[in-house]
Amino acid sequence: MVLVAPSLLAADFRYLQQQIETVEKAGADWLHLDVMDGHFVPNLSYGADIIRQLRPISKMFFDAHLMVAEPQRFLPMFVNSGVEQITVHIEATADLHPIFAYLKEHRIRCGVSLKPATSVDVLRPYSDEIDNILIMTVEPGFGGQQFMENQLEKIAAVKKMVGHRRITIEVDGGINLQTAPLCVKAGADVLVAGSAIFKAENPAEVIKKMQQLGEVK
Ligand code: DX5
Ligand code: ZN
Numbered sequence: 001m002v003l004v005a006p007s008l009l010a011a012d013f014r015y016l017q018q019q020i021e022t023v024e025k026a027g028a029d030w031l032h033l034d035v036m037d038g039h040f041v042p043n044l045s046y047g048a049d050i051i052r053q054l055r056p057i058s059k060m061f062f063d064a065h066l067m068v069a070e071p072q073r074f075l076p077m078f079v080n081s082g083v084e085q086i087t088v089h090i091e092a093t094a095d096l097h098p099i100f101a102y103l104k105e106h107r108i109r110c111g112v113s114l115k116p117a118t119s120v121d122v123l124r125p126y127s128d129e130i131d132n133i134l135i136m137t138v139e140p141g142f143g144g145q146q147f148m149e150n151q152l153e154k155i156a157a158v159k160k161m162v163g164h165r166r167i168t169i170e171v172d173g174g175i176n177l178q179t180a181p182l183c184v185k186a187g188a189d190v191l192v193a194g195s196a197i198f199k200a201e202n203p204a205e206v207i208k209k210m211q212q213l214g215e216v217k
Contacts, residue, residue, distance in 0.1 A: 002214030003190045004207050005030035005063055005170070009045060009143045010194030020058050023197060026204035027211065030063040032172070032192045033083070034143075037068040040092050041141035048077035055082030065113065065172065065192075067140045068092065072099055079106040087111025087134045087170075090122050100129040111170075115140060116148055120157045130167055132190075133158050137183070138173030143194040147174030152186045159187025177209055184213040 006028050011019040020031065036045040051064065062083040068074060071088040078086055079102075086103055090112050093099065100110040111132035112123065116139060123133065135155055138145040151171075158169055171188045176196035183191065191210050200206045 001189070002184055002211055003029035003168075004197075004210045005032040005190055005192045006197040006203070006207070007032040007034060007143065007172070007192050007194030009034045010198040012198070016054070017057050019198065020054065020060075023203060023207065024058055024060050026207045028060060028197075028207055029211075030061040030085075030190065031058060032194075033062060033064045035064060035066045035068060035074075035078075036141065039069040040089065041067045043141045048074070048081040051078075051081040051083060061085070063087070063111075063170075063190075063192075065111075065134060066092075067113075072102075075099065075102055079103070079108055083108065085109035085111050085132055087113050087132055089113045089115065089140070091115055091118060096126050097129070100126065104129075113140075113172075114154070116151055120154060120161060123158070123161065127161070127165075132168045132170055133162070134170045134172055134192075135188075136173050137171050137175065137179070140173070145174055147176075147179040149182075152182055155183060155186035155188055162187075177206065180210050181213055 006023040036043045038044045064083040064086045066088050103110045109131040113134035137147050137151045168189045170190035171183045172192035175191050175193040197203045
């Protein structure tokens, strides 16, 4: 099965509720929520208060991607925002163990994200705690960038490392109907797509086509 996670960053923020309803009705599995702090990445987006306000309008799985320095400082506000999963960048913190312990205590799925230059070896100390691995296929910070083909090898390496464990492999950045099949073939379970879904004439069709990639897997 392949899950599709529209990235809200690419939505038309004048019609936020309507945009969320559109992707939910179209059968999107997760709603991907990009949080940026202007330090870890050179851009700002939105935070826990806005996510908490959006929570009641959707039943989708809320997937928070924290592109922030020192993520531990922000965890209390995010665990209370109604998200089901929190993914932090391994480059943003010296030790993920206390972060994962805190998330587990709050029954939130534990995610770890890798920037394009980060090797999969950094995951080894955490392999028993991780629920989700987010592989960035662009430099984090902005939507609408070009997919980095050289990350396909990393997806395959992560897939090999994960084996039959119940860990989801998520890919994020430049995912569209051309690049999604390559990622699924390499082992991705969750496709994050911003521009390819929200800027599409028919978002439902894009979501369906991406989900169907799982049927031939
Ligand atoms: C980039 C974000 C992505 C972004 C993807 O830093 O993590 O989630 O919104 O946007 P597209 O799909 O347009 O590359
Ligand atoms: Zn993201």
